[in-house]
Amino acid sequence: MSAVTDAPARLAVLASRVRAEEKGILDALEQRRIPVEQVDPRRLSAGVGAPVGPWSLVLNREISATRARYAAVSLEAAGTPVINSAAAIGTCGDKWLTSLALQRAGVATPRTVLALTPEAAAEAIERLGYPVVVKPLSSSWGRRVSLVRDPDAAQAVLEHCAALPAPQAHLIYLQEFIDKPDRDIRVVVVGGEPVAAAYRRSAHWRTNVAQGAGTQPCPLDDRLAKLAVATAEAVGADIAGVDVVEDRDGAMYALEVNAGVEFAGLQAAHQGRVDVAGVIADLVARRFRDLTKGGAG
Amino acid sequence: MSACPECATTVPTGAGLRPSELVECPACRSELEVLSISPVTFALAPEPEEDWGE
Ligand SMILES: Nc1ncnc2c1ncn2[C@@H]1O[C@H](COP(=O)(O)OP(=O)(O)OP(=O)(O)O)[C@@H](O)[C@H]1O
Ligand SMILES: [Zn+2]
Numbered sequence: 398m399s400a401v402t403d404a405p406a407r408l409a410v411l412a413s414r415v416r417a418e419e420k421g422i423l424d425a426l427e428q429r430r431i432p433v434e435q436v437d438p439r440r441l442s443a444g445v446g447a448p449v450g451p452w453s454l455v456l457n458r459e460i461s462a463t464r465a466r467y468a469a470v471s472l473e474a475a476g477t478p479v480i481n482s483a484a485a486i487g488t489c490g491d492k493w494l495t496s497l498a499l500q501r502a503g504v505a506t507p508r509t510v511l512a513l514t515p516e517a518a519a520e521a522i523e524r525l526g527y528p529v530v531v532k533p534l535s536s537s538w539g540r541r542v543s544l545v546r547d548p549d550a551a552q553a554v555l556e557h558c559a560a561l562p563a564p565q566a567h568l569i570y571l572q573e574f575i576d577k578p579d580r581d582i583r584v585v586v587v588g589g590e591p592v593a594a595a596y597r598r599s600a601h602w603r604t605n606v607a608q609g610a611g612t613q614p615c616p617l618d619d620r621l622a623k624l625a626v627a628t629a630e631a632v633g634a635d636i637a638g639v640d641v642v643e644d645r646d647g648a649m650y651a652l653e654v655n656a657g658v659e660f661a662g663l664q665a666a667h668q669g670r671v672d673v674a675g676v677i678a679d680l681v682a683r684r685f686r687d688l689t690k691g692g693a694g
Numbered sequence: 695m696s697a698c699p700e701c702a703t704t705v706p707t708g709a710g711l712r713p714s715e716l717v718e719c720p721a722c723r724s725e726l727e728v729l730s731i732s733p734v735t736f737a738l739a740p741e742p743e744e745d746w747g748e
Pocket of ligand 2: 698699700701702703719720721722723724
């Protein structure tokens with residue numbers, strides 16, 4: 398199957414799991430009269446040098462990081478632009494690549510070390526000091542992110558990592574613990590514009606909604622907006638959920654960027670005063686119309 | 695009307711349902727995935743995998 402040049406442009410939204418976010422985006426695209434196909438990436442395959450599908454633009458909302466990444470790479474290789482780009486998904490899906498991108502762009506982020514073995518990590522922890530945060534390179538929803546307060550806990554966590562079968566689990570990502578209030582901040586940035594922010598508050602030091610944190614609106618002042626926009630830009634994400642923590646002195650640090658941002662909680666916290674799905678649909682609609690105009694010749 | 699694949703209870707659905715949407719069975723609380731729209735059919739939703747997230 399090959400695309401015909403004068404065929405009408407087609408937009409796809411990739412998602413194997415349609416959450417409130419995907420439903421909101423699909424509804425918002427239809428309201429904007431953009432014809433959109435919902436595509437389940439569990440049914441996709443890509444051939445070398447062959448198109449993955451007949452689409453001119455793809456919004457990638459796949460929940461599996463692995464499928465999201467390989468779908469994006471394959472689509473781009475066949476000439477189909479993807480939002481977020483394959484490069485952005487690759488960076489956001491790896492905490493170390495994210496840290497390097499933030500450092501390169503001069504974005505404030507906690508002191509971070511990648512140790513290439515658990516043994517090297519034990520030494521690095523002694524240099525970083527306690528408490529220290531240990532994270533899997535590619536976790537999300539706060540899974541297996543540990544706060545290590547003393548050498549005994551460090552030894553236990555590192556032994557656990559060493560015993561895991563995946564070689565990637567033996568790379569140890571270490572981060573200075575930011576003594577934050579009982580919350581962190583999620584900022585949604587779309588097309589380089591800050592959209593809204595929310596506090597995620599929890600009695601537990603991990604403030605992920607997936608770990609039971611509650612969401613409250615957070616004022617998006619200039620300083621927070623600038624940090625979030627610079628962070629999204631650093632990793633090249635058109636649609637970004639930027640995680641920020643503040644220390645006791647009010648200094649702010651970017652932790653990471655979620656390329657498949659979940660925003661239902663943030664939107665509920667703002668009681669409908671922000672429309673993240675609508676803003677995302679506007680960006681996609683704009684890109685889609687640019688393509689259909691520009692791609693006519 | 696469409697039945698829960700786990701307990702066969704009829705699961706009510708509203709308008710605007712989409713494929714791959716998640717619905718909870720009111721009887722057994724199983725998480726169901728919409729397989730098709732007309733007629734509406736369900737499968738048990740897959741268990742979250744290690745690489746799922748934002
Ligand atoms: N260096 C740190 N100092 C203080 N708290 C931290 C630090 N790193 C992470 N946390 C807390 O732990 C939570 C999970 O960390 P992180 O966001 O890095 O993991 P994740 O699995 O990628 O989560 P997600 O992608 O869903 O935000 C954060 O929301 C934050 O509250
Ligand atoms: Zn049931």
